[in-house]
Amino acid sequence: MVGAWLSDLYEKISELARRRGFFWPSYEIYGGVSGFYDWGPYGVLLKNRIVEKWRDYFVRRHQEYVVEIESPIVAPSIVFEASGHVEHFTDPIVTCLKCGRKFRADHLVEEALGVSVEGYSVEELNRIIREKDVRCPVDGGELGDVQVFNLLFKTQIGPYASDVGYLRPELAQGMFVAFKRVLEAMRGRLPLGIAQVGRVGRNEISPRQAMIRLREFTIMEMEYFIDPKDPHGSCPFFEEKSGVKMRILTYDMRVRGEEPQWFTLEEAVEDKVIIDRCLGYWMAVGQEFMESLGIPSQAMYFHEKGAHERAHYSSQTFDQMVKVSRWGWIEVAGHSYRGDYDLSRHMQYSKADLTVFKPYKEPRIVKSKRIVVNKSVLGRMFREKSLKLAEILQGLRPEDVEEQLRRQGCVLVEGFKVPGEAIEVIEVEEKVSGEKIVPHVVEPSYGVDRVVYVTIEYAYREKDGRVVLAFPRDIAPVQAVVLPLLENDDTLVREARLIYKDLVREGFTVLYDDSGSIGRRYARADEIGVPAAITVDYQTLEDGTVTLRDRDTWKQVRVDKTRIADALRMFLRGARLEDLGTPVGSSTQQP
């Protein structure tokens, strides 16, 4: 019974979503294109509130260290060459000419021949397949040529075809490329979190599962830059969350066939289940963030990826999983330890200095040797060769120069003898006040569309044959509905319109509804998850109070209309209904 209910929960939600305007497949009037979804009016409101909640948990509460930026969707190809996506986001695929099935060419060759072909080019894979006569593992059919599937959306920047651009498949590169600027703006200190919310594109081969797997979607992501040698200083808020409990399934546990286990953050880090304090901290924040959206902690766990399952940049990754009715456990976030891979690669490709200066507590005196070239002597001796020679001499190791001078009184360079009077090695004392380090990065990255979907799924209730979306009050797309008890009484209608306008002026997202019976209107509002209903009735005309109804209990209290905005604000923050006014007797069944 429960299974049957669960299995069509997805159907019910997509039907509701289309009917009431939460989401639907894009380009419907042209037949649709898979992998693209529109968010409708209430979907956008809900999504915005969830994004705002994420900002609150990840950015605002850590504003001393975490800032948000926005960077472009399109990047020049070099960015994704540096990031490794041009190389690694590409799969070599072969098609069986007999049955049409597609396979990863490298996997097939490795399985068939038992040798590693990692890093082989398409041509090499093709040659091996022909030489060794690798065939379709299903029906033994001959294989076609190896093709390359790159999941990056490719485009062109400006009028020249040679200016290749790509749509970003993740936000991270935007933060890495802008790292130097943001660090400067944040006065050069670590730890530094750079967050971003934005659209990305991945040209999936065959996306399905509604908005669980899309070709274009929104990510909420943070790159948290730390000094790897200072695990404690990198996570100054660790203690606040050290008791947060998370269900974790490590790779080893998975191999042994075990179930996820509960760990406090502190245990997980101490037991080395999580390799880094910051990684663990942000997982704990992520756990609380998802719980604040109404996802129970039992319906979540963190799934550690094995070495071969991880992305090319990661040394540990946990997927944050949430259970949904139709597809079982799905990934809503990835929590990765990216090390210094990305910054190092961008330093290499851009030649920019992306290091962070880490001051010592006390400046250190460092003695070092330096080569001093006497250019006037050198110039007189070697004339036009002297500039070139000076450059080479400066590049030598001081110790080697010293050694040569001591042994033979001169330095041999390019076949020339440079005598002692033209070059000497001196010892200098330098005050060094710090060192340059390449920060490591911890990355929590959320797929917004999936998060919104699971939020809807966990908010879905059926009550007396009616559908209620019981969103947590503070993320409900619409916060209140204002209703005159009867639609044909001008006095009630006028009063309700005034209250509606007042609430709009106060900054709330509010509906006004006077069409149909009061019960129908409550039901309509419940269906899109409006947490509060404010009804103007005949008592309002007498004593100026209105009723405030709780979507989840259907209980009502009377509140003075002049205080309704405050009461609503408190209600949305989680105040108990009973504390906001005087109870209305069970009014539902009165004759």
Added chain:
RNA sequence: GCGGCGGUCGUCUAGCCUGGACUAGGACGCCGGCCUGCCAAGCCGGAGGUCCCGGGUUCAAAUCCCGGCCGCCGCACCA
């Protein structure tokens, strides 16, 4: 991309097998009016359909055939 199943007002669906009387019917929802003193009540009226798209067979196609698109399931894929 392969295989299976499916696609009809906003939504859910009847009709399809067995081609024609289908001017594609119903329910819910939506809009307007009446009624209604608190949980999808009732009455009247109304709007709303490329029967997924294209081609074919036929005197005649929502219905049969082929191709495509989209969806679901399985396989493959998912840095």
